[in-house]
């Protein structure tokens with residue numbers, strides 16, 4: 001076994017705090033069901049121990065004394081004990097199952113709620129892994145709460161009641177049974193240490209496998225186009241085999257508690273038989289007393305084994321629970337926001353000496369100043385990586401400038417709520433994203449008050465109505481996963497319709513680098529032209545046609561504005577601008 005203490009291992013206090021929080025925050029919410037379940041568990045414990053107690057009368061009164069009345073009384077009582085045990089056991093399982101399902105749902109919601117609001121900068125590079133973690137950690141939490149309550153209420157209750165029976169029947173033999181406990185505790189604690197390491201690694205591997213799998217399917221076109229199936233097979237197989245080995249080891253280690261219990265229990269029972277046989281033959285102890293003791297011991301064996309295992313299993317589950325709480329408690333939310341409400345009517349935009357860096361000491365945007373008057377159209381051009389998209393992201397409040405301010409209609413955007421800021425801007429991304437669902441939903445997302453006419457008008461303005469009406473299900477057509485059922489141009493026009501419907505005074509366009517075919521391109525340009533009419537428009541431009549229709553062009557190089565002007569003046573005066581044509585950054 002590894003001696004290295006894992007950094008992720010849970011201390012005793014952490015184990016206690018996590019369990020307590022689960023019960024207090026998520027279990028007690030269903031307190032009626034919760035306490036009813038515990039009551040059922042107590043009944044199971046009492047019913048089980050009463051069977052051991054009754055076995056004494058069974059042997060002594062029925063088999064030794066031949067008492068007829070006892071046959072009915074003991075037989076009926078044993079039947080009753082098992083009926084109570086069966087019904088209470090069922091009630092406990094159903095009640096804890098219902099609480100568990102509700103807990104999974106709530107914890108998944110709480111995590112997704114946080115995940116979707118994390119700062120863009122912290123956003124996980126592997127969304128597939130994050131989703132897998134959310135799903136699994138909620139299941140871990142359900143398992144943990146069921147484990148703790150079931151073990152502590154039902155098994156502990158059963159063991160205590162059975163121990164009472166044992167002590168009453170034979171204190172000496174009971175002492176011997178207790179003597180094996182420290183050996184078990186020592187063995188189990190060693191197993192726990194190793195399990196902690198392995199469970200953490202297992203959780204990471206499940207997330208890793210998810211990342212590889214989701215990536216392979218998301219990029220399936222690239223996979224097929226480049227004949228990458230064997231490469232993907234290898235990556236996925238590698239991840240699966242690694243996980244298989246790790247899980248195998250986890251099973252081998254965590255199952256060690258079982259033989260530990262079995263061997264020690266076997267030795268103990270053997271001793272009982274020597275001792276009890278000698279006591280019964282030589283010292284006049286009744287066979288009923290021996291029977292009651294041994295029945296109590298055997299019945300206590302399984303719940304005691306589960307109790308011994310509780311910590312091992314709990315550690316496995318709590319690793320996931322800790323991850324869930326970490327996300328809920330510590331995941332950094334979006335950039336801080338102001339409390340003011342931005343009411344952008346005209347849509348004037350101004351950058352005042354704005355600087356920003358993703359990583360401290362590595363400036364991405366430096367001392368950028370420019371202004372756009374209401375309804376004006378400007379284009380931002382520059383080499384790949386110059387900082388164009390970062391400027392757009394700063395306007396949407398995805399990040400805060402480290403220096404300087406951005407004003408909309410004279411209001412510093414850092415002083416207003418993110419919601420009011422984002423209500424004032426529409427964004428059409430380069431990589432059009434459609435959500436699975438109908439075309440109607442994709443156009444009207446976030447616009448609950450939009451009427452049928454509004455949606456049709458937005459589609460018409462985006463030059464999309466013709467093709468939408470020709471689809472078999474019209475507006476209700478399912479766009480598929482990320483619009484897979486539509487062409488690239490159709491997807492873009494749907495996203496332009498979305499911006500039309502939003503009708504915000506400021507429009508941010510991130511122009512696609514790759515050109516579409518002639519007709520589609522023309523339709524798209526016409527749609528964007530119409531969309532930007534009377535709106536303050538900032539386009540990250542790659543097309544000469546877009547640049548020509550802009551009032552002014554801002555040339556960005558390594559995060560700085562190096563030239564501003566029209567196409568003609570820049571052609572004459574800016575080396576950087578001219579070089580963009582040579583590098584096919586502008587086509």
Ligand SMILES: Nc1ncnc2c1ncn2[C@@H]1O[C@H](COP(=O)(O)OP(=O)(O)OP(=O)(O)O)[C@@H](O)[C@H]1O
Nearest residue numbers: 121358359364382383384385386387388389390391
């Ligand atoms: N989330 C991020 N974390 C760290 N660095 C980033 C992040 N996003 C962008 N960068 C870096 O910031 C710089 C500017 O990126 P930006 O996306 O603004 O460039 P761009 O001009 O829009 O490029 P392109 O035309 O290729 O889209 C690049 O060097 C990029 O690597």
